Amino acid sequence: MVTLRAPDHHGLSIQEPLSKTMEKKKQDRLYQVDTVPEDFDFSERVVEVFDDMLDRSIPHYHEVIKGIATLMDIHLEAGDRVCDLGCATGTPLLEFSRLLQHKDLQFLGIDNSLPMLEKARLKTELFSHTENISYRQADITSLELPGTGAFILNYTLQFIRPLVRPLLLKRLFDNLRPGGLLFLSEKTVEEQKMLNRSFIEVYHRFKREKGYSDLEIAKKREALENILIPFSAEENQKLLTDAGFDGLSVFFQWFNFCSIVAVKPR
Numbered sequence: 001m002v003t004l005r006a007p008d009h010h011g012l013s014i015q016e017p018l019s020k021t022m023e024k025k026k027q028d029r030l031y032q033v034d035t036v037p038e039d040f041d042f043s044e045r046v047v048e049v050f051d052d053m054l055d056r057s058i059p060h061y062h063e064v065i066k067g068i069a070t071l072m073d074i075h076l077e078a079g080d081r082v083c084d085l086g087c088a089t090g091t092p093l094l095e096f097s098r099l100l101q102h103k104d105l106q107f108l109g110i111d112n113s114l115p116m117l118e119k120a121r122l123k124t125e126l127f128s129h130t131e132n133i134s135y136r137q138a139d140i141t142s143l144e145l146p147g148t149g150a151f152i153l154n155y156t157l158q159f160i161r162p163l164v165r166p167l168l169l170k171r172l173f174d175n176l177r178p179g180g181l182l183f184l185s186e187k188t189v190e191e192q193k194m195l196n197r198s199f200i201e202v203y204h205r206f207k208r209e210k211g212y213s214d215l216e217i218a219k220k221r222e223a224l225e226n227i228l229i230p231f232s233a234e235e236n237q238k239l240l241t242d243a244g245f246d247g248l249s250v251f252f253q254w255f256n257f258c259s260i261v262a263v264k265p266r
């Protein structure tokens, strides 16, 4: 069983089971209010409810993390650095470090939101086996991390300005070691208009099943307009090919969500 060791100053009990602590996630009620929504951002207000928001807004969020961990288990080498870009509250890195304890990997989380990183650091402190996880506040579009074994871009590229995306992916390609991996998970659009509308409806039904009301769904959609700009799965694959990746595969797809793994040639 995974246990959490809570330092005294956080006022939490010692060796609390992970599952129990996860139940304490604050519920996302941001869009239950009766006001016109502001543009979505990654401020303190969002960070407070972010883990619940991801659980209820990203289909198969934890399965995708497990899939990435399995592929890294197969392909990465001892001493490799794994870099999670837009690491948010650190959930994927904590899962990776737990699932890949036997691998001798170094985990680095990068985000430009200080409230996100504060929460990630707190969650990381609550775990045992955390010597190999660190965090850095930085803009992911101007990184220099040569020789990295794997970059993870889970639901982050969609928040980067479209014009900057090709340059970012080229930079990541250049910073990977030969044989290194890039994982890209995104919300996507369908090129066929009728199917696009159907997939959006399927997604909204998923959110209703997770307890969001029609009004909350509509307001969140409005708040994300022009902030989250999704590409089609094909456009994302072309961006990766243009950046230099020669082998790439979709390893997960659920309607308008898609995860791709890309390999840098040796």
Ligand SMILES: C[S@@+](CC[C@H](N)C(=O)[O-])C[C@H]1O[C@@H](n2cnc3c(N)ncnc32)[C@H](O)[C@@H]1O
Pocket (backbone or CB within 6 Å): 042, 054, 085, 086, 087, 088, 089, 090, 091, 092, 110, 111, 112, 113, 116, 138, 139, 140, 141, 153, 154, 155, 156, 159, 160
């Ligand atoms: C949807 S969240 C990512 C979720 C996270 N990867 C996960 O799977 O739990 C997007 C994150 O990207 C971060 N972000 C957006 N633009 C960024 C940039 N230019 N540099 C660094 N972080 C950025 C945001 O602060 C936010 O934490």
